[in-house]
Amino acid sequence: MENEQNLEWLQPQLFTRFKQNLKHGQLAHAYLFEGVAGVGKKEMALWLAQGVFCLNKQEDNLPCGHCQNCTRILEHQHPDVIELAPDGLSIKVDQVRELKVEFSKSGVESRQKIFIVEDVEKMTIGAANSLLKFLEEPEGTVIAFLLTTAKQRILPTILSRCQLVHFSPLSKKMLLNELQKSDISENQGSLLVHLTNSLETAVEMNRNEWFNESRGIIWKWFQLISQNEKQAFIFVQTDVMPHFKEREQQLLIFELLLLAYRDALMLLYGSVDLLAYPQYQKNLQEFLAQSRGKDITQAIETILFSKKKLESNVSAQGVFEQMVLLLMSVSPVKTR
Numbered sequence: 001m002e003n004e005q006n007l008e009w010l011q012p013q014l015f016t017r018f019k020q021n022l023k024h025g026q027l028a029h030a031y032l033f034e035g036v037a038g039v040g041k042k043e044m045a046l047w048l049a050q051g052v053f054c055l056n057k058q059e060d061n062l063p064c065g066h067c068q069n070c071t072r073i074l075e076h077q078h079p080d081v082i083e084l085a086p087d088g089l090s091i092k093v094d095q096v097r098e099l100k101v102e103f104s105k106s107g108v109e110s111r112q113k114i115f116i117v118e119d120v121e122k123m124t125i126g127a128a129n130s131l132l133k134f135l136e137e138p139e140g141t142v143i144a145f146l147l148t149t150a151k152q153r154i155l156p157t158i159l160s161r162c163q164l165v166h167f168s169p170l171s172k173k174m175l176l177n178e179l180q181k182s183d184i185s186e187n188q189g190s191l192l193v194h195l196t197n198s199l200e201t202a203v204e205m206n207r208n209e210w211f212n213e214s215r216g217i218i219w220k221w222f223q224l225i226s227q228n229e230k231q232a233f234i235f236v237q238t239d240v241m242p243h244f245k246e247r248e249q250q251l252l253i254f255e256l257l258l259l260a261y262r263d264a265l266m267l268l269y270g271s272v273d274l275l276a277y278p279q280y281q282k283n284l285q286e287f288l289a290q291s292r293g294k295d296i297t298q299a300i301e302t303i304l305f306s307k308k309k310l311e312s313n314v315s316a317q318g319v320f321e322q323m324v325l326l327l328m329s330v331s332p333v334k335t336r
């Protein structure tokens, strides 16, 4: 039941649609569930498997969630629901062969089989070919749920045999809520949900020490810039460059800075909802008290322009130094 509530919350539209499908006994032969990590793809596949095998179906043909079959499915113990995930970096042909052997064993509970393949884009060509033979089994005896976070890497021959189902990413609020369940504070989580829409990536970033130092450095830099401190210029050489060495890393600087200015704009328009830096709301208000909206917009344009320059391979330090001068020219003038 918990799984069901979770699905209703994560994917309300898809959940409604699949409830209709179960009610009318209209499941397709093969599905490709596509979407970022943590949006309920596996949960949906397991719930539909329950819908097929439940011994105590409820109104509208829905699974009860606690009969023997439903329980075994959730515990990954049902002999007719077979799950496959990459062994190391890929799904190998032997794994698919084993799956076939599993399937051909007689004496398993029913003729109906369901298989769930995670990260299906990681299948080797051999494994994919072997899987395709599966998908050619007569309708109704096999239902395949292929799950992927990278639809563009799925072989066209597989794609063409599946019904494609897109799982939308979580809204920022939902993602933040999920992050808090994994003991990530609201302050930390708020920034993460502005940088990624994947739960998995957000949790990884939060564990990454380099990233956590980055957020501190860039916030400090933003403060120096927004207070028009001369030190902001030298900060490029003393703090920014030593920490952000690779081009990939340097691109994060723009994202982190943009979010600070974006927060300022949000506050300017009276929205305190979902700031990237909620813990610094007071500092931002002080900055705003002396800024004009068009200066903030100008700052945002400057950052976007600098990002383009860096992407066209101009020296990073030069780009950041020029950017800081431009940003300070639209920061409030120091009155102290």
Ligand SMILES: [Zn+2]
Residues within 6 Å of the ligand: 050, 053, 054, 055, 056, 057, 063, 064, 065, 066, 067, 068, 069, 070, 071
């Ligand atoms: Zn049941």
